[in-house]
Amino acid sequence: MSTITASTIQYVDSLIKQVPGHATVEDLVAKLTAKLTAKSNRNTVLGSAALLLTAYYILIRRLELNKPKAYRAIPKIDGIKNMRLLIQNVPFVDRYNQSMKAILDDKGIGRASIGPADIIFLATPELSRQLLNNNEVFTKETVETAPAYTLVRKFFGGVNLVFSNGDVWKRHRAIANPAFHRSWDTKVFGHCADEMSEQMIKDMADHGDVELHSMFQRLTLDALGLAGFGFDFQSLRNPNGRYVTVYNDLMGGALNGMYFLFPWLDKFPMGRRYQLHKKLEEFDELLYDIIRQKKADLESGKLSPDSDLLSMMIQATNDSSGESKMSDVELRDNVSIFFLAGHDTTANALACIIYFLARHPEYQDKARKEALEAIGDDGSIPTLDQLKNLPFIDACIKEALRLCPSVAQLPARYIAKDYYTTEGYLIPKGTRATLSIYTLHHNKKYWGEDVEEFKPERFEEGKKIDPYLWLPFSFGSRSCIGQQFSMIEQRVVLTMLLQRHIFTLPANSPHKDGLIFGRGGLLHPHNLRIEVTNRVIDFPLPLYNLQMTDKQPQLINSSNAGEEEDPYDTRLQKTGCKEENDDLLVCYADKHDWRLCHAEMQAFRNCYQKNKQNAGSKELEDLERSSNNKN
Numbered sequence: 001m002s003t004i005t006a007s008t009i010q011y012v013d014s015l016i017k018q019v020p021g022h023a024t025v026e027d028l029v030a031k032l033t034a035k036l037t038a039k040s041n042r043n044t045v046l047g048s049a050a051l052l053l054t055a056y057y058i059l060i061r062r063l064e065l066n067k068p069k070a071y072r073a074i075p076k077i078d079g080i081k082n083m084r085l086l087i088q089n090v091p092f093v094d095r096y097n098q099s100m101k102a103i104l105d106d107k108g109i110g111r112a113s114i115g116p117a118d119i120i121f122l123a124t125p126e127l128s129r130q131l132l133n134n135n136e137v138f139t140k141e142t143v144e145t146a147p148a149y150t151l152v153r154k155f156f157g158g159v160n161l162v163f164s165n166g167d168v169w170k171r172h173r174a175i176a177n178p179a180f181h182r183s184w185d186t187k188v189f190g191h192c193a194d195e196m197s198e199q200m201i202k203d204m205a206d207h208g209d210v211e212l213h214s215m216f217q218r219l220t221l222d223a224l225g226l227a228g229f230g231f232d233f234q235s236l237r238n239p240n241g242r243y244v245t246v247y248n249d250l251m252g253g254a255l256n257g258m259y260f261l262f263p264w265l266d267k268f269p270m271g272r273r274y275q276l277h278k279k280l281e282e283f284d285e286l287l288y289d290i291i292r293q294k295k296a297d298l299e300s301g302k303l304s305p306d307s308d309l310l311s312m313m314i315q316a317t318n319d320s321s322g323e324s325k326m327s328d329v330e331l332r333d334n335v336s337i338f339f340l341a342g343h344d345t346t347a348n349a350l351a352c353i354i355y356f357l358a359r360h361p362e363y364q365d366k367a368r369k370e371a372l373e374a375i376g377d378d379g380s381i382p383t384l385d386q387l388k389n390l391p392f393i394d395a396c397i398k399e400a401l402r403l404c405p406s407v408a409q410l411p412a413r414y415i416a417k418d419y420y421t422t423e424g425y426l427i428p429k430g431t432r433a434t435l436s437i438y439t440l441h442h443n444k445k446y447w448g449e450d451v452e453e454f455k456p457e458r459f460e461e462g463k464k465i466d467p468y469l470w471l472p473f474s475f476g477s478r479s480c481i482g483q484q485f486s487m488i489e490q491r492v493v494l495t496m497l498l499q500r501h502i503f504t505l506p507a508n509s510p511h512k513d514g515l516i517f518g519r520g521g522l523l524h525p526h527n528l529r530i531e532v533t534n535r536v537i538d539f540p541l542p543l544y545n546l547q548m549t550d551k552q553p554q555l556i557n558s559s560n561a562g563e564e565e566d567p568y569d570t571r572l573q574k575t576g577c578k579e580e581n582d583d584l585l586v587c588y589a590d591k592h593d594w595r596l597c598h599a600e601m602q603a604f605r606n607c608y609q610k611n612k613q614n615a616g617s618k619e620l621e622d623l624e625r626s627s628n629n630k631n
């Protein structure tokens with residue numbers, strides 16, 4: 001057989017050389033069949049069939065002569081290997097390293113037979129420019145193509161901002177744009193950072209470390225629920241709460257590879273699938289309740305139209321008319337997709353950046369210094385103004401997003417018509433294409449030999465980075481609408497956490513030589529455990545000093561400890577702020593971190609300032625002055 005194959009290859013080769021460049025496969029096959037038939041007198045029928053089969057294999061499968069030359073020029077990636085790794089649920093980065101990294105790094109383009117149609121991976125800045133500026137050719141694959149009974153379709157909806165094209169997408173983007181591009185209230189994010197701070201200290205006490213990625217998932221879910229829809233998931237306080245569990249189960253189900261590969265099993269769901277469909281009904285009930293309530297509150301004037309993202313979108317659809325309006329189903333489908341697009345993505349980014357800062361204490365110190373200079377050290381939530389000038393922290397965020405782009409490759413585009421790239425490759429109609437953001441971010445050609453190292457200096461002020469090379473949020477008209485939301489959230493959370501805590505990678509961490517990523521659709525660190533300690537700081541109140549360490553908080557009177565009549569108490573009584581002071585102490589006793597008692601501290605401070613200026617409080621000031629002199 002091997003001699004037959006070898007001679008057939010030689011024979012087919014000689015035939016191909018005789019055929020003009022523009023010959024069709026049909027010409028070739030006809031010519032080949034004629035020759036083989038003529039020789040059949042000498043060969044057995046079996047031999048001829050083998051020859052024909054081998055010739056077909058070589059012409060069509062190997063040489064792909066049924067495909068245009070400009071398409072054949074795109075290097076091939078091993079699709080079967082990729083599929084096998086996908087079914088084995090191998091994490092994205094391992095799958096990528098084993099099956100396509102070498103080709104994409106070198107050639108910047110590759111194609112594979114995965115799924116119903118070939119998929120082309122684009123991985124140079126020039127190719128990303130072409131994909132991102134040709135939305136009519138590189139169209140989004142919509143969820144509508146999934147049958148209506150599938151979990152994915154029911155969960156993410158038929159039409160929404162992420163999975164739509166043309167006029168439908170324009171209408172959704174126009175309604176969502178003003179809601180996203182506004183001045184976000186930092187308090188929501190700050191409130192979540194407060195809670196996370198508290199939870200981390202509890203986890204440290206209970207387990208000796210903190211699983212950072214799931215902690216940030218809880219933070220970003222709470223933040224999105226509050227800032228987006230005015231709904232408090234309370235997942236930081238209660239990770240097993242009803243809606244958190246429902247939501248997490250649904251995400252786990254819908255993004256599981258098995259659900260993508262066998263969607264038809266959803267037609268008659270059984271076992272776990274059945275449970276998930278039931279949970280989806282529960283989740284939908286919640287979403288529709290939120291929408292109904294919001295509409296009623298807006299109508300009655302109970303809620304201001306700019307109170308959260310959903311209110312603004314409802315207001316925008318009320319202001320538009322006819323087809324521009326959004327139905328409740330469309331609003332629900334967008335709310336659902338915002339959860340998918342807007343919570344895990346930022347959680348991954350935050351977990352990665354803390355990991356890199358923990359691995360590089362020198363960068364952590366520098367980032368903390370910048371944070372303290374910008375937002376102070378009194379535990380208050382930073383304002384937008386205070387967050388404007390954070391060049392080093394911003395550089396760290398960008399560098400972490402380079403190394404860990406949550407969206408490692410863009411969701412696939414369906415090719416609506418034949419497209420010739422400027423390099424002369426053909427991307428044929430009916431195939432699919434994606435942009436490999438991960439390759440662009442990890443290619444030595446663009447970032448140098450130290451490409452895998454965390455170096456925020458790459459993004460220092462004044463350094464220009466090609467927007468088609470660094471693309472964590474994509475670029476152009478279909479870039480991430482939530483970029484500003486995410487950046488503000490990251491800045492608030494990072495500055496507040498750096499102000500309060502020190503992050504250390506445990507000596508035996510499996511991540512000590514490099515980040516290990518987990519399974520699933522989005523790139524995220526796998527089981528990332530970090531040690532968190534409190535910074536030691538001085539209490540800034542004028543009356544006494546509270547020094548705290550993470551281990552042993554102590555309240556120290558600044559003067560005259562042990563005297564019979566405690567002048568501290570006397571002074572407090574005179575300020576008339578004893579009640580506020582008690583509230584503050586109770587809060588501190590409860591939370592073990594005065595920075596989590598900001599409201600109580602502010603109330604005490606306001607009261608103290610006010611009473612100090614009262615006529616007749618001179619005695620108090622004298623007392624304070626004499627106490628200072630003694631110290």
Ligand code: HEM
Pocket residue numbers: 161162173224338341342343345346349405406407410411471472473474477478479480481482483485486
């Ligand atoms: C670090 C955080 C984030 C990353 C890395 C990220 C990344 C991306 C990327 C790469 C795209 C382009 C997808 C494509 O072209 O197919 C995208 C689109 C989108 N993102 Fe984000 N995203 C983040 C945060 C958010 C947040 C916080 C929200 C909402 C609250 C959000 C909502 C969206 C939406 C709605 C789109 C679709 C925009 C359109 O097609 O017009 N994202 N995001």
